[in-house]
Amino acid sequence: MAKVLIIEDEESIREELEILLKNTGYEVVRTENFINAVGDVEAHNPDLILLDVNLQDYSGFSICTGIRKFSNVPIIFITGRNTSIDELQAFSLGGDDYITKPYHPSVLLARISTILKRTKNSERAEEQILIHKGLTLDLRSYKFIYDGKSEELSKNEFKLLHYLFQRKGEVVPRLDIIEYLWDNDVFIDDNALSVNVTRVRSKLEQLGVSDFIETKRGVGYRI
């Protein structure tokens, strides 16, 4: 489990951030004493740091400089300011990313996981193959395989099926699916979702699988 250190002076935001990260499965530590923020980094040895730029009397930039003297831990700057000068400075001081408030939680989480993947890739390779009810979803080739036969999926169909695999056994609301697809660069509406499900079903039938995706009318789908 990756450990994230939050350095943010706005208490309410710090608390919400902590909940968000914990819900996503990160271990969270935080610092409230900004004089000793650099010391906290040494003590906790986090995998990633979220660092606010404006901290009461302190500047996130100078804390970053302090951290960079002894550590290459990824640092994501979070700031209410969005001028180009700030952004340049963030990167020139060794920041790894720069996000402006009001950021979107899903965007923030995506950036965090991208950076962690890059820095911790050896630790835990993601599973590349998912299996459910005899059907195999191969994340490398965008294919699904049943009984030795395989069928290729379009990007949209693949993302859709991948999400259902992640929540197998659950009835997944349509809106959840649509939002997941938007987070993953597939920008479709409700009608297009039905179309995509139908396409996946017909591909499944070609492999001889029927009733793999159950429709819960007015609610969503379940596999």
Place this chain on the structure above:
Amino acid sequence: MVNYVERKRYFDKIDALMEGLDQPYLMQEFMDHSWRLEDQLYREILRRSNRAVVERIYQLENEQQDYREFIEGWIHEVKLPITGIRLACHNQEQDNSRRIERYLTELDNDVEQALFYARSDQVYKDYIIKETELEAVILNVLKKNKYLMIQNQMSAKVECDRITVFSDGKWLEFILGQILLNAMKYKNENGGMISFQAETINSGIKLTVRDNGIGIPEGDKARIFEKGFTGSNGRNRGKSTGIGLYLCKKLCNKLGLEISAQSQEGEFTEVILLFPKHSFLSKLKG
């Protein structure tokens, strides 16, 4: 007679000088010395009067600057609670918070518009021109407006083939955001589709943003980029401030982009951005 010719020459010179000046109120600084006491007296009166005007201008400029700084500061303040609410929504159970997130996106967009409006005269102080992938900018805009788009039954298509432009990502994101919001405002009753398509043409990169909305009435087409122009669509739907496209045009001018629009009423609207090819940059690259 001699006197007349001499005086005419004197005033013609002053006239010509006046024509050539950027700021005619600085006239007095450039006037030739005249030996006539009367001229000297008038010149002194001019000088004092102009100085008063210049002082007044400075004062107004300062006030305006203060106001702009206040607005910018205020916007940064208001972003804090927006961030807090957004995180809280995300951490809560889904259905209610989805509705709140949608309003939040609207609020966020309005605040953003105010910020960019306040800054629009000073773009030159705040941009970084660098190679920017169009697709990345567009994806950001779409995700930012996710809740608003989904609840408005919108869908989107992006075809940019890894095309890059030399521009400032933050300003570009704002411009595209305004175009997107417009498309959403003027969509058809039952949903809508917006597509972003980039292509390389002779004079640069062309980005076409097309929607299948209600379109722009023929009589309004010429004026859509004017400040405060809402058009008959805006009046009918009562949602328009007439600022979005005006700001787009203004910022495009500052960033050296061309912006234009085409539309067929009841069929589609297309906003076209043209990123001109910069010869010195292609030389550097090639």
